[in-house]
Amino acid sequence: MGSLLATALGLGVAGVDPAGALIAVAALAAGARDRVVLGYGAVVLVGTAVLGAVLSLTVGSTVAEVDWSVLVPSGRGGAVLELVVGALVLAWGMVRLVRRGARTPRPRRTxxxxxxxxxxxxxxxxxxxxxxxxxxxxxxxGRGQDVVAVVLAHLLWAVVSQAPLVLLLVAVARGGHQRAVERFRTWWARAQPGLRRVGTAALLLIGAVLVLDAAWWFATGGFLLPEP
Known part of the structure; x- marks a missing residue:
């Protein structure tokens, strides 16, 4: 068990993700109650641990043997799918671009x-x-570990990888998160226009690349981007 927990700790450090904490801060800034945010954190941590334990105890090591590339069609089917996805992403980006200055501010929910x-x-x-x-x-x-070790390993990974969220939950429980929420509100008000422009540009670029790659296949019989 000790070696598995040490491995879980190392993998947790390697997989530290601030996204869960950012979602919680955004919810607090939007007026979410403290106990709801604490519930959100519990769902994230416990849900992740339960999911990992169930997968380890059911499919386990067979996950490594799955050939995920079979889920991605190749040839004409792949080109058609890529063209459709690229066109949809381009359309999404164009809608965001056209509506950039036409949006009316909506009242913020409390x-x-x-x-x-x-x-x-x-x-x-x-x-x-x-x-x-x-x-x-x-x-x-999933390699022959007992149930307790598997559950503890995944719980440890969830807590370590979501360390920013755990720290925020502790602050919420102690009532010391107001300053962080106010800072987020100020930062978001300044950063939102720029982030929206970056997101729109990314959508247009990704859509254009996908459409170009699909068009290249129809023209030459091969993709520009490497296949999985």
Missing amino acids: ATGAARLLGVGAVFALSAVLDPTFLALTVLA
């Missing part, structure tokens, strides 16, 4: 729904499967 925030926490916990360090722990913990 509270964030508990169900909505808890749902966000559940989705965030499920997104752990996209983290390579989470998958690595899932494989390692």
Whole structure:
């Protein structure tokens, strides 16, 4: 058990993610109640640990043997899919670009729904499967480890990788988070226009690259971007 927990600790440090804490701060800035944010944090931490333990105890080491590339179509099917996705992303970017100056400010809500925030926490916990360090722990913990060791390892990984969120939850529980929330509000008011422009530019660039790659396949029979 000791070696597995040490591995979980190392993988947790390698996978530290501030996104969970940023979501919580944004919710507090939008008026979410402290206990709702604490519930969100519990869903993220416990949900991630439960998901990892279940995967380790059911599929375990077989995750490493899965050929994920079969999920991505190749040839004409891949080109058509890429063209459709690229066109949709381009359209999304164009809509954001056209509506950039036409949006009317909406009144800020004074509270964030508990169900909505808890749902966000559940989705965030499920997104752990996209983290390579989470998958690595899932494989390692599934190699003949007992249930207690598996659960503790995934719980340790969740707490360490979400250290920023854990620290914020402690501050919320102690009532010392107001200054951080006010700083976030000030920063967000200044950064939102620039971040929106960056997001729009990224959508346009990604969409253009996907469309160009698909068009190149139809013209030459090969992709510009490397296939998986």
